[in-house]
Structures are given as structure tokens and as C-alpha cells.
Amino acid sequence: MRARGAWLSHWADGEAEQSRDDHRAAVATLRADIERMGQRLRERDEIPSDSSNPSQTGPVHSVQARRPTRAERHAAIRALLAQGHPDREIARRLGISPTTVGAVRRSAQAG
The missing domain is CATH 1.10.287 (Helix Hairpins)
Incomplete structure (x- = not known):
């Protein structure tokens, strides 16, 4: 976003x-x-x-989603690159910057 x-x-x-x-x-x-x-x-x-326990209904606001680690993000980027997706599509899917995707692409090509 x-x-x-x-x-x-x-x-x-x-x-x-x-x-x-x-x-x-x-x-x-x-x-x-x-x-x-x-x-x-x-x-x-x-x-x-759970209809027998009214306190169990409704949204839960105290649970936060775990943010992926840098290694996990890079692994996801490399997997999508291997599938042939363009940088912008990968960035959109993963919620990261296209610049980050490009950096990972260049790193993978150099290594």
C-alpha cells in the first residue's frame, strides 16, 4: 500500500x-x-x-500478526521471481516496495 x-x-x-x-x-x-x-x-x-460462551464472540483485538523476517521475505521474493512474476506484482502480493524486489533480484542474479 x-x-x-x-x-x-x-x-x-x-x-x-x-x-x-x-x-x-x-x-x-x-x-x-x-x-x-x-x-x-x-x-x-x-x-x-461458541454460542454457549458469549465472551467468545466478536473480534479479537489483542492478537497481532507476526511480521515475516527479512529472510522469509527474501525467500518469498525469490520464489515468485522463479515463477516469472514482474517486480511490481511481487511487491503488490507481498506488501513491500518494488525497490526491495529489484534489490533481491539483482542480488540473486549476482550470486
């Missing part, structure tokens, strides 16, 4: 020429990303309902 926001700021500053259709596509993609993120958050916050 941060990478997409940075790109949209760059775009809004007039540093990139885009057609009206490109603007619409970007807005649609951003809306889809936000909806997916919301769905993931809702799924993470849900717990199984």
Missing part, C-alpha cells in the same frame, strides 16, 4: 503522463487492494463462535 501511495503521489504531482483510462484503472486497483486488505483484517480478527 505504501508503494502504491508513493506512486500515486508521484502521479498526482504531474511527473507521469497518464490517460483517463489509466487513472480509472489505478483507482480500481487501489480499491481492490484496500478491499483485500480489509478482508484479511476481518478474517484475522474473527474467532470461532
